[in-house]
Amino acid sequence: MIERAPTREARRRLGVHDTPPDLAMTLVRFAASLSRGSGSVGANRLPRLICDPACGNGRFLLAAADHLLHCGVPPEGICTRLVGFDVDPGAVSDARIQFAAWCRRLGIAERHAEMVDLRVLDALTDLPADLLGRVDLVVGNPPFLAQRMRLTRRSTTQQRRIAERFAGVSGLTDTASVFLLLALDLLVDGGSAMLIQPMSFLSTRDSAEVRERLLDSGRLVGLWGSDDRHFDAGVSVCAPVITVGARREDPLVQIAWGAAADLLDPVASPVGRNSWGPLLSAAVGLPMVSAAPVATGCLGSLAQSTAGFRDEFYALSAAAVDVEESGYDESAPALVTVGMIDPARNTWGVRDHRLAGRNVLAPRLDLRALTAAAPGVARWVERRMRPKVLVATQTRVVEAVADPTGALVPVTPTVSVEPHDPEDVWLVLAALLSPLTSVRLAAEGIGSGRAAGAQRVSASALAAVPLPIDQSAWRRGAVLAKRLSGADGGTRSDLLGRLGRTMCAAGGQLDDCSTENLLGWWLERAQRT
Template identity: 40%
Template sequence: MARGTEADEAADAYERHLAARERDRRRAQGSFYTPAELVGWVLDRALPTTGTVLDPACGTGHFLVAAARRLGVRAVHGSDLDIDAVRIARQRLHELDPSVPMATIAQQVVVADGLVAWEGRTFDAVVGNPPFLGQLRRRSAGQSEEHRRGLGAYTDTSAVFLRRALDLVVPGGVVALVQPISVLAARDAGPVRTAVAERGAVTDFWCTDRPVFDGTPVLTCVPVVRAGATPATDPDSWGALAAPGFGIPAVTLPGDTGTVGDLATCTADFRDQYYGLAPFVRDGLPGGTPLVTTGLIDPAESRWGSAPTRFARQQYDAPSVDLAALRADGALAGWATARLVPKLLVAGQGRVIEAVADEAGAWLPSVPVVSVVPHNRADLWPLLAVLLAPPVVAHAATRYLGTGLTPGSVKVSARQLAALPLPADGGAWDEGARLAEAAQRADATARTAYLGELAGVMTAAYGLPADHETAQWWRGRQQRPPGA
């Protein structure tokens, strides 16, 4: 049956009303309505030939109506906190099959919190597009708190729905809920990924590198989970499911060669250092200590003094710390001493892992720059070669996909940097270290050539051919976009 009933038109009008008149409320509730093409993709993979289906956050009923056209109105169930949306969803289902009494539909589609509304019930499929909303701004409380236990403070509500759906599906049934792409690697979504691995397996996957929901830039994905299936994907490696859609090449790295953490201490600073430094930062202070922000770090290059940057909401041409005044103040004196040692500084995120060596130990890092301090000073350049190695970058881009602020950006924490594997080919690694040092000491033109050569050498150091697609991918991404 084609769309075009009065209730369908009411649904369209209601969503236009939300978009035009209540965009702020819509954002506050985390509600964004699903394109028909995506609804079809989900139902093609989730619906049984016969059986029941639940959308626990059904809105105006896009998933319910599409499912009812395949299974019948009596097979679909839904819930939502939006009274007007539920009313429209019920009317659409009644117009689809007037033989089903409205009273029956009202029992199937209810105004309720979908996290608690279906206690004791199970369905053959649980589908939908639950609200995207961090737990600190949650849309419901009370009983639903039970379903948030064991999750981090920033676990998105959509991921809470995903974990809850595992309790609402029969053995062998399917869960397919739209999720923000951060579910792939976000730390606070870890317990949800683990729950999926314990209860079933991701058997199909959809993602996009562009926003598809009107009114939000959030990138989304749909893991299709079959309850009882044997997991084929490590719950900490969901990023591999989406990597092809972002053009990230697949790599397998050695697992028994040691890690960056064996050779160095990786440390991130926090708000105390960020705000504590602010009173002591000057622009171009003679004799001052350079403050290196994440935007000033490129592969084997610090742009301090040659490019403007922002710190503490102010723009600087050459931000410098009055070290004498900072030490006299005392609060950050110990911190500054610990940071003013030979180290690598790693940008908070970038198109690749962006790292530069502070050979003299003369720079201070600005949050969220990560400091990598080698246990042995001789490992400074070898460690820089590791962080610039294309296979390592592809590995990090895949494993932590979705945690950055921009699509496909590589964001790696101090803990994650410490876990990055070392290369197996020591000879190639030595050559990579030589090239990393040469690149940092070179001018811009020569640096590009050295980095291009380093890409092939360090790809080989990880057991891949020097001309592997990973090396070319890295060369393309490490180039700074024009005007950046």
Template identity: 40%
Template sequence: MARRTGADEAADAYERHLAEHDRDRRRAQGAFYTPPELVAWVLDHALPADGTAVTVLDPACGTGHFLVAAARRLGVRAVHGSDLDPEAIRIARERLHAEDPTVPAEEIERQVVVADGLTAWAGRTFAAVVGNPPFLGQLRRHSAGRSEEHRRGLGAYTDTSAVFLRRSLDLVGQGGVVALVQPLSVLAARDAGAVRAAVASRGAVTDFWCADGPVFAGTPVLTCVPVVRVGAAPSTDPDGWGALAAPAFGIPAVTLPPGTGTVGDLADCTADFRDQYYGLAPFVHDRLPGGVPLVTTGLIDPAESRWGRAPTRFARRRYDAPSVDLAALRAGGGLARWADARLVPKLLVAGQGRVIEAVADEHGAWLPSVPVVSVVPGVRADLWRLLAVLLAPPVVAHAAARYLGTGLTPGSVKVSARQVAALPLPADEHAWAEGARLARVAQAAASGDERAALLAATGRIMTDAYRADPASYDWWWGRVRRRPDESGDPGWSTPA
């Protein structure tokens, strides 16, 4: 174990102070300090194994955990850092000086500076950029400095940590390494897509770390570390980083048949937004006679709608059976065309769940509530064949891995309308047809146990339809559970 100095103790005390007494400032800065074992992992994978002398930058160094650990491997003169917090920088400098008092304090002050790490190092390059940059959403991003030029071309909700990742690609030379802690959402979030594309254009993710639970005290955010080597041959789809983390979450690897087409070839996939959500609110009543059922995400299970049998919430109100007054809505005019477009035979897909949860509205009698996705078959498409695709275990495992990190919880599978449209079709037409038949019978089942057995059979045959490893079925079935209703029904028993 490395010796501890008085400056190290000062760093610990400062971080405890922020955590216990200045939480607003800590949140505003997006500052959560890195456990020593994770620092060691990052340096093990970012620095040369043979101890070759290289230069290292931590662009948001805080009190210097990465800097001190790197200095113990490479020497104090090899490390550089920046941060907007003057007190943190003062402590980091003292820690480095304590590591090697022969290095003049003035020299350390030139290496470790109070500055915005996104702009401070223009024109410089390093062998490695490491660290744990601030996690800040759109509303607090200015806390990371006035560096809007580095957000150009990025989505509005790109996390500041991902902006640091893209910027750091310019701070290392050919063969250089960038290893920055990121929120798990960087793996698949739409607004981080430009960052993933930048990595693919410059190099490749050659090592990867993640945890299936929080590792930073004071925040529930799940994190990962993609280790990017500039100049390495790309091996990961920019939209498929989630597969890197899938093993940590127990998601089985699947290989789906190429060239079979996608759901979007057979159906229009649409999501509704704010206008429909707020526009519907005045027309929704509970158990309105003759009303049109409003189906929320919470009412959708695999091949089952629980409308009228389970409570739900819409527009901050609880409903036992939310119903839309269609006559009043049409008289109002604003959503009449929208309602007519939705009252057609379709699938309704929950915004997120433990698996992809979809149910068929065979007669076009339901309206979807945001964020439910509507899947409307084309003229030649079969509603039940599409339902079988969305229930297929290999497809669910594929989506769970590809879009890992976008859900509200680490175990949830979240798919947008665009992502539903991109889901692949199976290769075995005969097995697919049988899966469609079973899915239809499952939705019509008279009891929960009957539906469970039929869903299990659907999952097995659709695994065969994709010619996939049975492990995807085992994983899928382990996650398919009907939530208890208010009568106390505990849900399905698992078929043998």
């Protein structure tokens, strides 16, 4: 069988990532097992029409054909059930060649391959009207085109046409996610869609609109995920299964994990724009905890959270002066990067860290130079000079350090959590260092980190952190957090454990996870820093 081999750069630009045949077959079977389409053969409910809206060389359509064959559909009647679209004429030509070979393998006439409805078109903007509401099962691996990256960004014309076709879709929404909305239009009442997505789809703000619309128009009945690298996309992937129309009485989501799509315990369906990350908590090994019981509020009621952007990063980096460099002023504010932050420990001046491509030990801010070059950033810095807690991002658990005197300047992407009452700085630190906070943020942020197991902590996520329930235990935790901030060696290890246990108690009842399991999970990660 002949397959085209576009260059690596061309594949990245098109978002093309071929799915291994075995995985395609596994996912088709998983999706079909959850489908409630209109077709039936014997005792099995089988889709009469299957569509891959970005079919490439036909990998998923071939898997669908083999699935139908396995379920007893005569080979001569399979090809008429398959529809595929792609913008690449060469890929569509390859798909036709693949189906001709499939027919030869089964000993049927190659003319049956011509009955597979393969068309060269962009399904997002030129979807054939004759297929609307007719498809029982949508499957595939649509192109991953992250809109925050220049190489894979849609053109202005493409974005305008997609915005016209799918009102409300953000210009930052990954193209792969837009295909899920397209699937809603294709599906017959009771039909299902399963399209591979980058794992970030589950939790990022850019995909929240799509997640909400999927739940408004259908129901999430299944979710497959894996932390393996199944193809050259360089990212972990998932595949939600959405059913439209007829509602099932069972409100749970079937979870499948790994290359074999091993079935795990079903979980409750998400609602609204909420993250779908917690659905995979058990699969990725997170301790299971319930939602915060009768919470007394969120951290946003106690403190404001903010972080700088690119302008602040470049301006602060340009005005940074390290020890032993000309112009170093020991009275100037210290610049703190995410790499300097451990749980209740600031390693500024202790070891080297990277800042804008160079090693620094104890960088300080030249305020005069900053004011001259970027007065707006200088005013931003002035607003940060207050008691606060600085929080790192892309960490395995929440790593935060208190700045009770307001002497530190956070360097992007460090998050600054600034209590309305300066006296609450240690309460804020204790709440952030609670194992419950870490595990909840880890679950909400599954897929958002740059590295496996890392979580992308944002200002908005921190503002939504539930406050501890037990006020007395919380105050004890604040005392321990303050002591921990000045400790080292064995004393630090002991205090870290005591703080974690105290804040677990402050968080209230742990329905699905013992304190020991949660504390062990948290300490293993917190002590590695």
